[in-house]
Amino acid sequence: MCAWVNERNAPELLEYEGTTLENLMELVDFQNQRIQSQPAVIANILKMDVDRVKYLVRSYLRTRLAKIEKYALHYTREPRYRDRLSQSELDYAKGFVALEEKHMRRSFLDQLPPHLRALDETTTNGLEMVPKPDVDSAVFCRVRTTVGEFQFDASEDPILMKRTNIFITRYSIIRDLLEDGKVELI
Amino acid sequence: MAITTRQQEGFTMPELEYMAQCEDITIVPLHRMERLELMRALMLKRSNRCRIVAPEWLSYEHLHNLCKREDQPDSMFTKLPFHYLEIAQILLTNAEDDLIDSQGVRRLIQDLREVRQSKTREGLRMLNPLQLQMDNLSIAEINEIRPLFAHSFDMLRRLDELAGSSDVSRQQSQNMFADQSYSEFDDTFSSSYLNPE
Numbered sequence: 421m422c423a424w425v426n427e428r429n430a431p432e433l434l435e436y437e438g439t440t441l442e443n444l445m446e447l448v449d450f451q452n453q454r455i456q457s458q459p460a461v462i463a464n465i466l467k468m469d470v471d472r473v474k475y476l477v478r479s480y481l482r483t484r485l486a487k488i489e490k491y492a493l494h495y496t497r498e499p500r501y502r503d504r505l506s507q508s509e510l511d512y513a514k515g516f517v518a519l520e521e522k523h524m525r526r527s528f529l530d531q532l533p534p535h536l537r538a539l540d541e542t543t544t545n546g547l548e549m550v551p552k553p554d555v556d557s558a559v560f561c562r563v564r565t566t567v568g569e570f571q572f573d574a575s576e577d578p579i580l581m582k583r584t585n586i587f588i589t590r591y592s593i594i595r596d597l598l599e600d601g602k603v604e605l606i
Numbered sequence: 607m608a609i610t611t612r613q614q615e616g617f618t619m620p621e622l623e624y625m626a627q628c629e630d631i632t633i634v635p636l637h638r639m640e641r642l643e644l645m646r647a648l649m650l651k652r653s654n655r656c657r658i659v660a661p662e663w664l665s666y667e668h669l670h671n672l673c674k675r676e677d678q679p680d681s682m683f684t685k686l687p688f689h690y691l692e693i694a695q696i697l698l699t700n701a702e703d704d705l706i707d708s709q710g711v712r713r714l715i716q717d718l719r720e721v722r723q724s725k726t727r728e729g730l731r732m733l734n735p736l737q738l739q740m741d742n743l744s745i746a747e748i749n750e751i752r753p754l755f756a757h758s759f760d761m762l763r764r765l766d767e768l769a770g771s772s773d774v775s776r777q778q779s780q781n782m783f784a785d786q787s788y789s790e791f792d793d794t795f796s797s798s799y800l801n802p803e
Binding site for chain 1: 608625755
């Protein structure tokens, strides 16, 4: 559940929770088998659990897909993000990039002079064509385990971060805390 | 599109209720169990197998006190369960007969929500491009202000970056905030109810 909420709120793609997902799906299979042999009341309760888990898994994967579609080129190029994709997500992302490129070429790029055809140029003043997630964008986070004094910015006084405190801040500032599980996004 | 635009901006109310249903609740059982997750309680309730005991905070008296405390000038947000709005909503819809004075409770929840809403709106004035502490806000309230706050936060950040990138634009942006300057924002924010310590 926490992984789902974090993934929904983080601007960039997070680590893929492969093992957790596998365990969940195994549990779903197991419970599905059990349901048949149970009396109606218990079967209903089990069925609800199974449905809730299925919803969670589905929404989690779809959230990731939405992000992958948005920044497909960036995610397939950067090794850091590549490692976060599951095999099927990586295949999907590559296919998406190829399709997009083919579409661009067919519809107008092939009519342009060759030196204007690239999709991934960097201009002389550092502007890039490849869209990237904005890791400085605003997120709401809640402290899970007391962090203590935390420096939000080098020029500011540190602020005490205690359990259950809630902050709105830049994603990049609390990214390490999120990876350590010390804060959760909400 | 893999998920809807609304979902990309935050959570939908049904999704919040989905999360809230993992919270524990007390029931009067006709069987053996006594304390279990809200989703199971609701299931038993629907098949008339239990009566749900309203949480302590969801009583007329308790909410009345909370409302009074919340309404005091310069008070911080009072402590409520993280999913209080959803739980109240779920119980008022599905287990109204188990609540004492459900009409009164419904009204007080509404009042409480409005007082807190106007407080959060005040809080927007204290927003700065670095961080703002907003303890005790519930997830439904955060979800409600998310688009506005996140967007304002990002705009402030961009203005700040522009201000930092050249002196000319720094002067311009200071002029823009001349009557309510940044420094004033920072001062009020540290002594504010949103940030009690």
